[in-house]
Amino acid sequence: MRAGHNPAMPYMPAFIAPARFSDAAAALDQVRSIYNGGLQHLRDAMLRFVAGESLPGRVRACYPFVRVHTHTVSRLTPPANAGLSYGFVAGPGRYETTLTRPDLFSRYYQEQFRLLLENHQVEIEVGTSTQPIPIHFSFAENDHIEGTMSVERRALMRDVFDLPDLAAMDDGIANGTFVAQPGEAMPLSLFTAARVDYSLHRLRHYTGTAPEWFQNFVLFTNYQFYIDEFVRLGREAMADENSGYVAFIEPGNVITRRRGLPAGSSENFGDALNGTQGTPPPRLPQMPAYHLVREDRTGITMVNIGVGPANAKTITDHVAVLRPHAWMMLGHCAGLRQGQQLGDYVLAHAYVREDHVLDEELPLWVPIPALSEIQLALEQAVADVTGMQGSQLKKIMRTGTVASTDNRNWELLPGNQPQRRFSQSRAVALDMESATIAANGFRFRVPYGTLLCVSDKPLHGEIKLPGMANHFYRERVEQHLRIGMAAIEILRSEGSTRLHSRKLRSFAEVAFQ
Numbered sequence: 001m002r003a004g005h006n007p008a009m010p011y012m013p014a015f016i017a018p019a020r021f022s023d024a025a026a027a028l029d030q031v032r033s034i035y036n037g038g039l040q041h042l043r044d045a046m047l048r049f050v051a052g053e054s055l056p057g058r059v060r061a062c063y064p065f066v067r068v069h070t071h072t073v074s075r076l077t078p079p080a081n082a083g084l085s086y087g088f089v090a091g092p093g094r095y096e097t098t099l100t101r102p103d104l105f106s107r108y109y110q111e112q113f114r115l116l117l118e119n120h121q122v123e124i125e126v127g128t129s130t131q132p133i134p135i136h137f138s139f140a141e142n143d144h145i146e147g148t149m150s151v152e153r154r155a156l157m158r159d160v161f162d163l164p165d166l167a168a169m170d171d172g173i174a175n176g177t178f179v180a181q182p183g184e185a186m187p188l189s190l191f192t193a194a195r196v197d198y199s200l201h202r203l204r205h206y207t208g209t210a211p212e213w214f215q216n217f218v219l220f221t222n223y224q225f226y227i228d229e230f231v232r233l234g235r236e237a238m239a240d241e242n243s244g245y246v247a248f249i250e251p252g253n254v255i256t257r258r259r260g261l262p263a264g265s266s267e268n269f270g271d272a273l274n275g276t277q278g279t280p281p282p283r284l285p286q287m288p289a290y291h292l293v294r295e296d297r298t299g300i301t302m303v304n305i306g307v308g309p310a311n312a313k314t315i316t317d318h319v320a321v322l323r324p325h326a327w328m329m330l331g332h333c334a335g336l337r338q339g340q341q342l343g344d345y346v347l348a349h350a351y352v353r354e355d356h357v358l359d360e361e362l363p364l365w366v367p368i369p370a371l372s373e374i375q376l377a378l379e380q381a382v383a384d385v386t387g388m389q390g391s392q393l394k395k396i397m398r399t400g401t402v403a404s405t406d407n408r409n410w411e412l413l414p415g416n417q418p419q420r421r422f423s424q425s426r427a428v429a430l431d432m433e434s435a436t437i438a439a440n441g442f443r444f445r446v447p448y449g450t451l452l453c454v455s456d457k458p459l460h461g462e463i464k465l466p467g468m469a470n471h472f473y474r475e476r477v478e479q480h481l482r483i484g485m486a487a488i489e490i491l492r493s494e495g496s497t498r499l500h501s502r503k504l505r506s507f508a509e510v511a512f513q
Contacts, residue, residue: 010057010059010060011045011055011058011060012059012060012061012062013038013061014037016034016037016128017127018067018128019126021113021125021126024111024113024114025110027126028102028109028110028113030064030126031066031102031126032102034064035064035100035102036102037061038061038063038064038133039061039133041061042061042133042135042138043138046135046138046161049153050148050149050153052153055160058159058160058161058162059135060161060162061132061133062128062129063098063128063129063132064098064126064128064129065098065099065126065127065131066096066097066113066125066188067095067124068094068095068116068120068122068511069093069094069122070089070095070120072092073091075088075120076120076121077118077119081118083497084115084497085500085501085504085505085509086115086505086509086510086511086513087112087115087511088115088119088511089116089120089186089188089511090186094185095187096185096186097187097188097193098129098193100193100194100197101197101200104200104211104212107297111513112511112512112513129193131192132162132165133162134161134194134197135157135161135163136163136201137194137197137201164194168192168194171195171317171443173189173191174191174320176506188512189512190512191321195321199317199320202314203289203318203319206285206287206314207251207287207288207303208253209249209253209289211322213289213291213293213301214289214301215293215301215324216322216324216325217301217324217325217488218300218301218319218326218327219303219330219481219484219488220302220303220305220312220316220437221302221303221304221329221330221331222304222305222306222332222431222433223331223332223477225477226304226331226477226480227302227304229477229478231248231290233292233485234292235256237292238258240259241258243258245292245294246258246273246295247261247291247293248290250278250280251281251288252278252280253278253279254278254279254280255273255277255278261273287303287304287306287315288304289301289302289303290302298325298496305433307408307432308408309355309356309357309435310406311433312357312433312436312437312440313358313440316436316437320444320446323446323512323513324446325491325496326374326447326491327437327441327446328449328450328451328484328487329434329437329449329451330453331431331433331434332431333402333429333430333431333434333452333454333455334429334454334455334456335454335456335457336427336428336457340398343454343475343476344398344453345397345398345452345453345454346399346400346429346450346451346452347375347379347398347400347450347451348370348400348434348449348450348451348452349400349401350368350370350402351368351401351403351435352402352404352422352427352435353404353435353436354403354404354405354407354421355406355433355435355436355439358436358439358443361443362439362440362442368439369442371447371448371501371504373498374447374448374487377449377487377488378451378484378487379397380487380490381484381486381489382396382397382451382483384486385479385482385483386483398429400426401425401426402427402434403421403422403430404431404432404433404434404435404436405418431452434450434452438450445500445505446504447499447504449487451484451487500513
């Protein structure tokens with residue numbers, strides 16, 4: 001027991017007093033110090049608990065926080081920050097958020113700190129919050145020490161450690177329903193630290209890869225054929241010594257390094273790339289993820305989300321905490337127009353939301369706008385990859401409304417009611433995921449887009465038959481995937497600041513991107 005410790009009080013690490021900073025890097029160092037000290041305290045206590053020791057009271061460590069006070073609505077925005085839709089608070093007041101995993105979010109945090117300092121010309125404060133770090137979130141990637149405990153010992157954990165508290169993880173800030181209580185600070189970020197940690201753990205579970213490997217551009221698909229092609233292209237890139245990618249990661253954190261990459265040459269991934277190579281899982285996770293990694297994290301992550309809006313919502317709920325620059329849906333759809341041909345592309349510029357998984361978080365009366373940066377990149381990519389322009393391009397790609405439904409057998413409903421609604425909406429294509437991914441992008445301020453490929457036309461008697469399907473997959477999957485990857489190349493070359501559109505942010509928005 002620590003000398004002088006009162007067993008009635010939580011057993012906590014040495015207190016680090018709040019401090020003010022005018023330098024973003026120094027503020028980040030303080031965040032690291034508080035967070036790492038808290039994690040070490042929890043891990044040491046957990047090891048003792050597993051060994052059967054009696055601990056000196058309830059064990060607790062709390063997340064670091066960052067806080068900023070402003071006293072005026074005006075701000076001094078340097079020319080380099082002009083046009084950014086984030087990096088400043090909405091008005092005078094006290095704003096703060098809790099922080100986690102400074103090892104993973106170091107670049108992101110330092111950039112947010114820098115923008116606050118430059119735009120408001122005030123110091124930022126870093127200290128220890130009152131929000132406990134749940135013991136589950138203190139474990140390292142491959143720590144499973146709780147599995148060695150008896151059932152009786154595990155039951156005692158709740159009496160000794162803080163467990164995840166769902167009340168600290170809701171999405172009220174992102175949903176625009178959060179109201180600060182009198183005396184309470186207003187939020188700086190869409191997500192609290194506990195909400196971020198929760199999603200990081202879920203990502204490991206659902207995708208079979210560590211959050212560290214996720215890149216800032218994400219492709220979602222609803223067919224394994226696209227993943228097979230992505231794996232082929234990823235391994236092909238690793239064989240090219242001049243590739244801009246440094247590694248390809250598969251489920252189980254299986255790492256393929258780029259040929260000729262010198263040991264320790266990766267500034268951001270050096271330890272990971274030179275360490276364990278991972279182990280292929282005995283079976284694929286629910287939504288396997290694959291990562292074509294760039295040194296600056298502007299590579300490409302691709303996730304097979306399977307079929308249905310529930311999976312689409314689940315994965316985007318969790319990927320959103322990584323604050324990607326964009327996510328896009330590449331998949332198959334039903335063509336609803338007579339003039340469409342199998343293999344034609346559909347570029348979504350509006351959505352009919354009959355997925356029913358986001359109605360509580362994002363009411364149906366909220367429009368989901370098309371984002372010009374994404375639309376133009378996808379259209380240009382289709383032209384570049386297919387070699388078609390003008391009227392020829394319009395013959396193979398249609399821009400229009402995509403309807404997403406949660407009923408896979410919608411065409412069997414009596415009375416043709418869904419067909420009537422889709423006709424009234426002017427929908428040109430139907431799937432089960434795209435509207436969900438776009439709506440959650442809007443909700444979480446993540447730029448989004450959709451490019452689908454017509455694989456059947458059920459209203460016109462053209463359904464997928466085995467022979468037709470196999471031919472279609474051979475013909476279109478590679479081209480479709482290359483279009484998505486080309487669109488990312490275009491977006492990357494234009495810079496990420498253009499992507500984070502004002503269209504995705506409200507008039508009382510959090511400062512963090």
